Amino acid sequence: MSASASTSLPDVQRQQAERLRRAETIRLIERAVFIALLIGCTILFFAPFVWLVSASLKVRAEVFNNELIPDPVAWENYVNVWQAAPVLAWLKNSVVVGFLAAIAVTASCAAIAFGFSYFRFPGRDALFGFVLATMMLPGAVTMVPVFLIWNGLGMVNTQVPLWAGNLFGSAFYIFLIRQFYLSLPRELFEAARVDGATFFQIWRHIALPLTRTALIVVFIFEFKASWTDLIKPLIYLYDNRLFTLPRGLKALLDQFGQGGEMQWEIVLAASVIVTVPMIVIFFLGQRYFMEGIATSGLKG
Amino acid sequence: MSQLWQVVRLKGRTTPLQRKEMLAGLAFISPWIVGFFIFTAGPMVASLGLAFTDYDVLNPPKFVGLQNFQALTTDPRLGLSLGNSIFYAVLHVPLALTVALALALLLNRVGKAAGFFRTAFYLPSITPAVAVGTLWLWILNPRIGLINRGLALLGIAGPGWTTDPNWIKPGIVLMSLWSVGGTVILYLAALRNVPPELYEAARIDGANSWQQFRRVTIPMISGTIFFTLVVNTIASLQIFTEVYTMYFGNMNSGAASSAGLFYNIYLFRQAFEFLHMGYASAMAWLLFIIILILTVIQLRTSRRWVYYEGG
Numbered sequence: 001m002s003a004s005a006s007t008s009l010p011d012v013q014r015q016q017a018e019r020l021r022r023a024e025t026i027r028l029i030e031r032a033v034f035i036a037l038l039i040g041c042t043i044l045f046f047a048p049f050v051w052l053v054s055a056s057l058k059v060r061a062e063v064f065n066n067e068l069i070p071d072p073v074a075w076e077n078y079v080n081v082w083q084a085a086p087v088l089a090w091l092k093n094s095v096v097v098g099f100l101a102a103i104a105v106t107a108s109c110a111a112i113a114f115g116f117s118y119f120r121f122p123g124r125d126a127l128f129g130f131v132l133a134t135m136m137l138p139g140a141v142t143m144v145p146v147f148l149i150w151n152g153l154g155m156v157n158t159q160v161p162l163w164a165g166n167l168f169g170s171a172f173y174i175f176l177i178r179q180f181y182l183s184l185p186r187e188l189f190e191a192a193r194v195d196g197a198t199f200f201q202i203w204r205h206i207a208l209p210l211t212r213t214a215l216i217v218v219f220i221f222e223f224k225a226s227w228t229d230l231i232k233p234l235i236y237l238y239d240n241r242l243f244t245l246p247r248g249l250k251a252l253l254d255q256f257g258q259g260g261e262m263q264w265e266i267v268l269a270a271s272v273i274v275t276v277p278m279i280v281i282f283f284l285g286q287r288y289f290m291e292g293i294a295t296s297g298l299k300g
Numbered sequence: 301m302s303q304l305w306q307v308v309r310l311k312g313r314t315t316p317l318q319r320k321e322m323l324a325g326l327a328f329i330s331p332w333i334v335g336f337f338i339f340t341a342g343p344m345v346a347s348l349g350l351a352f353t354d355y356d357v358l359n360p361p362k363f364v365g366l367q368n369f370q371a372l373t374t375d376p377r378l379g380l381s382l383g384n385s386i387f388y389a390v391l392h393v394p395l396a397l398t399v400a401l402a403l404a405l406l407l408n409r410v411g412k413a414a415g416f417f418r419t420a421f422y423l424p425s426i427t428p429a430v431a432v433g434t435l436w437l438w439i440l441n442p443r444i445g446l447i448n449r450g451l452a453l454l455g456i457a458g459p460g461w462t463t464d465p466n467w468i469k470p471g472i473v474l475m476s477l478w479s480v481g482g483t484v485i486l487y488l489a490a491l492r493n494v495p496p497e498l499y500e501a502a503r504i505d506g507a508n509s510w511q512q513f514r515r516v517t518i519p520m521i522s523g524t525i526f527f528t529l530v531v532n533t534i535a536s537l538q539i540f541t542e543v544y545t546m547y548f549g550n551m552n553s554g555a556a557s558s559a560g561l562f563y564n565i566y567l568f569r570q571a572f573e574f575l576h577m578g579y580a581s582a583m584a585w586l587l588f589i590i591i592l593i594l595t596v597i598q599l600r601t602s603r604r605w606v607y608y609e610g611g
Contacts (some may be wrong), residue, residue: 119324144343250430293485
């Protein structure tokens with residue numbers, strides 16, 4: 001902007017200083033609004049957790065008093081919940097099923113994805129398109145017949161249907177691991193081929209170690225999916241002692257919550273018990289969570 | 301499938317080395333092929349077949365022709381549940397994408413502490429859905445819940461989020477917004493991939509912040525927006541666990557048993573509570589067709605607004 005001829009030099013300087021000050025003020029206000037928004041949103045997202053933990057530590061009469069700090073602190077809720085239900089068995093079931101589901105899907109998808117990335121044969125990419133297409137299929141379409149299969153095998157009311165299907169891979173994870181394989185230079189494998197390695201050895205000793213990150217991502221994602229799943233346990237488990245934690249929590253909610261005996265402190269303590277392991281795993285594997293989400297958004 | 305034939309026909313023309321590579325590749329893929337037939341293709345055919353039968357698992361299926369499909373058009377609960385799910389999707393999808401983008405834009409401006417805030421927004425997404433439902437039953441409670449307490453501080457009398465049929469679905473949408481963390485992280489990754497030179501060039505051309513957002517940010521992340529649009533639409537039409545936890549099961553949930561009856565909940569009840577496996581299968585196929593049509597429409601219209609680099 002050019003100063004007009006009529007304004008003197010000091011005037012121009014004053015105007016410039018004024019403009020700078022104003023810009024500075026606007027920046028400060030912007031910054032303050034930004035920080036206020038950020039903190040406000042963070043509080044909104046955290047509040048339900050704080051409420052949950054706090055309420056789970058209150059005595060029954062005060063569960064819903066909305067005080068931040070429980071007074072008195074009812075640690076006994078966490079004792080009572082173990083006595084009210086076989087929570088320890090549920091916890092063990094969730095861990096076992098989660099591990100089996102995660103290991104099965106990681107191993108199978110690591111092999112399948114290798115088949116779709118290293119080997120070149122006609123029809124491969126069309127077949128891979130098929131794999132991706134199955135992701136669109138609503139679970140409801142196969143839910144009933146798959147139940148009938150497990151029912152026919154006499155596996156209903158066992159935990160097998162909760163993880164055994166994972167032995168055959170899962171489209172999303174195949175896609176995810178394939179993305180990682182494709183980033184490996186092909187010469188790496190060819191060199192091993194020249195040295196006389198079999199396809200299996202190439203996969204086992206070169207591809208797998210180099211894609212450890214992807215495998216951990218898949219393991220963690222599937223463990224989380226299994227840990228939080230309610231539908232399969234609802235369909236397949238009838239026996240209280242076979243329940244996983246989410247199914248158990250639902251049973252507790254039905255028994256002690258809504259329309260039940262109204263012992264909400266027990267239900268809320270159980271909610272904390274279901275949630276805490278996920279949060280611990282998240283903090284241990286944060287890097288992998290972020291990597292997995294970012295990769296899943298890539299266009300294939 | 302014609303591709304498979306190609307595989308077979310090519311067998312004769314390929315060198316032994318190529319054939320070896322193909323067989324090894326198929327061996328690696330074989331678990332998926334087996335699983336595809338047992339757990340996807342087979343059940344799809346079976347489900348389509350069951351849709352024409354009356355089947356309660358205990359007695360052999362009885363062929364009833366188009367009866368289940370006719371029932372789809374006359375069953376008032378089906379219309380209700382489909383309407384509920386569409387209502388939810390129409391409210392949830394735009395809101396979730398907008399909120400997630402807004403949060404991602406906020407996070408994108410945070411410097412060193414981004415990790416902390418990213419975690420704060422993501423934690424609800426890893427909370428088991430049953431716990432989310434249990435917790436939000438109380439967050440949404442009209443009398444003592446956090447939301448209406450907060451509104452009361454502002455002098456607003458909050459609605460009956462869990463009791464008023466008109467407010468039950470909006471309450472569920474609120475709950476769903478708590479779990480947008482995954483989408484936030486996707487957007488954040490996309491935002492960080494936008495080349496800074498583009499903003500610089502826009503600034504030199506005199507674009508203000510809004511213009512930069514509208515003309516640079518949005519087109520550059522439109523691929524991610526499209527991906528989240530498709531995924532969120534498909535997922536929102538299949539909402540189940542949180543709402544089933546809150547309003548269904550042993551308890552009598554009053555108003556919510558109608559206003560909160562989503563398609564997949566109704567389908568689940570038909571199949572595993574009333575043992576109407578044939579009707580449930582017909583329902584599943586109707587859902588599949590609806591999702592298929594919606595996705596095709598989204599794919600078609602995406603060409604007009606999604607920008608692909610080099611495409």
